[in-house]
Amino acid sequence: xLSSPSTRAFLLLWSLALVPVGSLPATPVINxxxxxxxxxxxxxxxxxxxxPSPGPAIDLSGWQLTxxxxxxxxxxxxxxxxxxxxxxxxxxxxxxxxxxxxxxLPVFGPYTGxxxxxxxxxxxxxxxxxxxxxxxxxxxxxWPIAADGEGSSMELINPSLDxxxxxx
Numbered sequence: 001x002l003s004s005p006s007t008r009a010f011l012l013l014w015s016l017a018l019v020p021v022g023s024l025p026a027t028p029v030i031n032x033x034x035x036x037x038x039x040x041x042x043x044x045x046x047x048x049x050x051x052p053s054p055g056p057a058i059d060l061s062g063w064q065l066t067x068x069x070x071x072x073x074x075x076x077x078x079x080x081x082x083x084x085x086x087x088x089x090x091x092x093x094x095x096x097x098x099x100x101x102x103x104x105l106p107v108f109g110p111y112t113g114x115x116x117x118x119x120x121x122x123x124x125x126x127x128x129x130x131x132x133x134x135x136x137x138x139x140x141x142x143w144p145i146a147a148d149g150e151g152s153s154m155e156l157i158n159p160s161l162d163x164x165x166x167x168x
Contacts, residue, residue: 065122086105089115
C-alpha cells in the first residue's frame with residue numbers, strides 16, 4: 001500500500017509542507033537605518049543590527065560597519081539571540097532625542113563618516129573580513145520616502161526578507 005505512486009506523492013507533498021518556508025537567517029542583519037533627520041543639525045543618525053537566530057549569542061568583537069559610515073565593534077561586544085544593537089552617530093544625542101531605546105539596548109558609537117541623504121551602501125563585515133549583510137538604500141519609492149527628511153527611519157519588515165529591496 002505504501003508503495004503506490006499516489007501514496008508516495010502524498011507523503012512527499014506532506015513532508016514538504018512541514019519544512020519551514022522563509023526561515024530566519026542565522027546571521028545578523030542590518031535591520032533599521034535612520035539617515036536623514038527632519039532637523040539635520042541634530043546628530044541622531046543610527047544603524048540597527050538584529051540577530052534573528054534562535055541562539056547562541058554572536059561575538060561582534062572586531063566586526064565592522066563600512067560604507068558611508070565606519071565603525072569597528074570593540075572587544076567583548078556581543079549580540080544575543082533575538083536581540084538588537086544600535087551603532088549611533090552620537091550615542092548620547094540618540095538617547096536624549098529618542099525615548100524609545102530602552103536602557104538595556106546596547107548603543108555603540110560614535111561612528112565616523114555619515115549616512116548620505118541621497119542613498120547609501122552599508123556593509124556589515126565580520127571579524128574575518130567577510131561581508132555578512134549589505135543594504136544599498138535609496139530615497140525614492142519603493143524605499144520608505146518618509147525616512148528622507150521627515151524624521152522617520154527605514155526598518156526591515158521581517159529579518160528573513162531581502163533588506164536590499166525597498167519594499168522589504
